[in-house]
Amino acid sequence: MTNDGRNGEGGGTALLDVRDLKVEFRTRDGVAHAVNGVSYRVAPGETLAVLGESGSGKSVTAQAVMGILDSPPGRVTGGQVLFHGRDLLTLRREERRRIRGAKMAMIFQDALSALNPVLSVGAQLAEMFKVHEGTSRKEARGRAVELMERVGIPAARQRVGDYPHQFSGGMRQRIMIAMALALGPDLIIADEPTTALDVTVQAQVMDLLAELQRELTMGLILITHDLGVVADVADTIAVMYAGRIVETAPVHALYRVPAHPYTRGLLESIPRLDHKGRRLHAIKGLPPSLTAIPPGCPFHPRCPLAQDVCRTDPPPLYEAGPGRASACHFWKETLDGAR
Amino acid sequence: MGRYVVRRLLQMIPVFIGSTFLIFFMVYALGDPVAAMFGDRAPDPATAAQIRRDLYLDQPLGKQYLHYMGQIFQGNFGTAFNGQSVTELMASAFPVTLRLTLIAIVLEMLVGITLGVFSGLRRGRGIDTSVLLLSLVVVSVPTFVSGYLLQFVFGVRWAWAAPSVSPEAPLNELLLPGLVLALVSLAYVTRLTRTSIAENVRADYVRTALAKGLPRHRVITRHLLRNSLIPVVTFIGTDIGALMGGAIVTERIFNIHGVGFQLYQGILRQNSPTVVGFVTILVLVFLLANLLVDLLYAVLDPRIRYA
Incomplete structure (x- = not known):
């Protein structure tokens, strides 16, 4: 969602415009509906945070956008992924591959397993230039060193031949970031980029990412379950539950007053300085199985506000104020109740 | 690394001594080589005693062994009872078997790894199932069956390949025997590669490689295969030793005058210096192949770091 004119159909500012995306996984237990009609937009230079528990479909959505879904068993069954106005889902495989890594890049959670253990980091960085730009081996290596310096790896020239396991966790994640930045992409999708790191290093890596994003005016999709990370860097938040977006809002508006009971539950489950001494609330129950999502609002079995209508009618995304939307029949009551 | 190699080489010494002593003991102490020379006839006691003295057979076993080892280190593997020196036999036999082994290893790598990659990438589908079944059949059929069968079909019936190999054993004549020799290991290489590929194909670094926009063949060869080949290389490495010594059946079937053939003759005629000499060399080959694999x-x- 862009901050400006999110209702403008095909508004020219969107870098990425995901519309009604649906993804299924065929499993032994039946068809898992991992993503059920997700729409979001990212403008150049904007940071969209996608928030949700594990299994909410936030990573699968990102993989479908990147085109790296495990398939089979995964399958995109509907929707559009417009990137610079072109629907990626209709492109030929080879055209899509050229965009991947070059125009849109992805940063993964655990850099130790996401980097190839048997290739030097230099080789893994240089590969980007060789494959996408046909750069010579020597020049690619030089640019790999530049990239490593750019993301703040000390003694990059000496360390370019080292292997992933020889770096610390924070340095490895910096290398992942360098790899994503290599060809100056317009969009970066970061899937829990700091989850595997120490708290002190988390802040450094996040700062680096935010700084580079500002400098290069890239769109950034930040996938996370950590509300703390989101507050500092995101412009917009999309909260996902059971493969749907349940609320989107500018980040500060959402923190002030959530418009969906699930978001409120999330906010009440983290300790806050201004609410010292209060008991933390946990959301009761568990997220539904994706092979058997309850009818109506998927959150109703866990929702304190649930009424009969929630059990039968799936709520649409209601317009809930400037730049925000909520998929709750009682979004007004939720907003008022939180005030 | 250097220190590791030195240590491994030193560790080979006891293994070498132990295994050679064992084979020496079994061949010399458990049979009577002199009686064997005379076949059915009873040897003249004086002549027998003379031969025993000449061949050092009247000494205690430990002394015999030391004497034998001393000679080996001077490059003298003794004389076969037919008067040919064992080194001469080795010089003619080892190059032949080496060529045969080479063909077998190359086939294992080319065919086994390729099949393994294809079935590993299509786990659970038609290709995978048929490759698995086929490899199971190949593993279960002993070499003396598959060898004669292929010899008959390709060598005799269709005459695509020479059914028996001439003494010079040129490479083209060794293709069919090489295939027979490789068959069982090839099936193992296929299965090993398949499992390894299927395991790694969902690895995070493969997803990263895809996200980087690399072409599919590069993702498979450079990222997936590099990581999946580690167990396969181990197997192929140790297999070198096994193939060189284990070609006895194959060399018999195709009348190849290699190591297996000489060993077979040696055992059949209780030709002790031949047997012990060849086995000693095979032990060395095996040990070195293992070291090479570890490196x-x-x-x-x-x-993996060596310290």
Whole structure:
């Protein structure tokens, strides 16, 4: 969602415009509906945070956008992924591959397993230039060193031949970031980029990412379950539950007053300085199985506000104020109740 | 790394001594080589005693062994009872078997790894199932069956290949025997590669490689295969030793005058110096092949360090 004119159909500012995306996984237990009609937009230079528990479909959505879904068993069954106005889902495989890594890049959670253990980091960085730009081996290596310096790896020239396991966790994640930045992409999708790191290093890596994003005016999709990370860097938040977006809002508006009971539950489950001494609330129950999502609002079995209508009618995304939307029949009551 | 190699080489010494002593003991102490020379006839006691003295057979076993080892280190593997020196036999036999082994290893790598990659990438589908079944059949059929069968079909019926190999054993005549020799290991290489590929194909670094926009063939060869080959290389390395010594059946079937053939003749005629000499060399080949595999590990996987 862009901050400006999110209702403008095909508004020219969107870098990425995901519309009604649906993804299924065929499993032994039946068809898992991992993503059920997700729409979001990212403008150049904007940071969209996608928030949700594990299994909410936030990573699968990102993989479908990147085109790296495990398939089979995964399958995109509907929707559009417009990137610079072109629907990626209709492109030929080879055209899509050229965009991947070059125009849109992805940063993964655990850099130790996401980097190839048997290739030097230099080789893994240089590969980007060789494959996408046909750069010579020597020049690619030089640019790999530049990239490593750019993301703040000390003694990059000496360390370019080292292997992933020889770096610390924070340095490895910096290398992942360098790899994503290599060809100056317009969009970066970061899937829990700091989850595997120490708290002190988390802040450094996040700062680096935010700084580079500002400098290069890239769109950034930040996938996370950590509300703390989101507050500092995101412009917009999309909260996902059971493969749907349940609320989107500018980040500060959402923190002030959530418009969906699930978001409120999330906010009440983290300790806050201004609410010292209060008991933390946990959301009761568990997220539904994706092979058997309850009818109506998927959150109703866990929702304190649930009424009969929630059990039968799936709520649409209601317009809930400037730049925000909520998929709750009682979004007004939720907003008022939180005030 | 250097220190590791030295240590491994030193560790070979007791293994070498132990295994050679064992084979020496079994051949010399458990049979009577002199009686064997005379076949059915009873040897003249004086002549027998003379031969025993000449061949050092009247000494205690330990002394015999030391004498034998001393000679080996001077490059003298003794004389076969037919008067030919064992080194001469080796010089003619080892190059032949080496060529045969080479063909077998290359077939294992080319065919086995290729089949393994294809079925590993299509786990659970038609190709995978048929490759698995086929490899199971190949593993279960002993070499003396598959060897005669292929010899009959390709060598006799269709005459695509020479059914028996001439003494010079040129490479083209060794293709069919090489295939027979490789068959069982080839099936193992296929299965090993398949499992390894299927395991790694969902690895995070493969997803990263895809996200980088690399072409599919590069993702498979450079990222997936590099990581999946480590167990396969181990198997192929140890197999070198096994193939060189284990070609007895294949060499018999195709009348190849290699190591297996000479060993077979040696055992049949209780030709002790031949048997002990050849086995000694095979022990060395086996040990060195194993060392090579361990060193290759570090090349394939930089996380492994030798200290």
